[in-house]
Amino acid sequence: MFFQRLSDYINANAPMTNLPELFGLHHSNPLGLSPIAIPVFLLVLAVAMHVISHQIYYKQRGNLFPWLYTLLVVTTLSTYYYCFSGDLPQFEDWQLHNDEISIGWFCQQSIVGLGWSLVGELLLTYVVYTFLSALMLMVEYVSDNRGMEETAWQEWQYLIFVMLLGAAIAGVVDYFAPITSVWIMIVYQLLMLFITIAKLIADIVRSHKVGRCLFAAVSFFVGIEAVTMLAIECIEGYIYIFLPVVVIISIASTRYKKKQGK
Secondary structure (H helix, E strand, O other), X not given: OHHHHHHHHHHHHOXXXXXXXXXXXXXXXXXXXXXXXXXXXXXXXHHHHHHHHHHHHHHOOHHHHHHHHHHHHHHHXXXXXXXXXXXXXXXXEOOOOEEEEOOOHHHOHHHHOHHHHHHHHHHHHHHHHHHHHHHHHHHHHHHHHOOOOHHHXXXXXXXXXXXXXXXXXXXXXXXXXXXXXXXXXXXXXXXXXXXXXXXXXXXXXXXXXXXXXXXXXXXXXXXXXXXXXXXXXXXXXXXXXXXXXXXXXXXXXOOOOOOOOX
């Protein structure tokens, strides 16, 4: 019964493959921010996370982790606020013949022109990459503090791979069958949730630290959902630019080097 109602809703409203559009939970932008304000802010945050991650990774500046964690929290909250804002620019979906709120409006040629849309796509891809890298680095740090082996934190990469692969497939299918792409999004979102729960249980069994494992799992899932919304917008813009980046990010791994004697 539930899936029948969901199917009827999807066919009637044909929401985009993004979470805000699917759930219809847009807000009215109570802070009154310009549509460009938060994307620029996210870009600044991405640069800051990139610099700090570089210092941690190459200079072994472990004392910078609190700053990285703070930036991740601010980035995640800013992303959710922006993506669920209801007064973002809209574009006409030529397949569905209706106007849709565009999170990645700065990647849409019909809104900002070809040149700026390409720039926006590349910058958004950079934000997604930096966001994912910082998230993985933070998870590695937390796992290391729990005394877990390297393979334990690397397991979170499966969740990243599923997200990027699912978003890529949904983005491709959206060009030909928008409603099918929604079902693909639902499937890979459920798969991500299942992987998160399975990973949480495995971590608890290995470390016997329920609170810390739960905090790490919830934090990572909330963060990866924020990245998911941005990643889909990368694909919506110019899929042939973003797909190679999907492969690069999915096989990339971050290494946190502990100081000797720490």
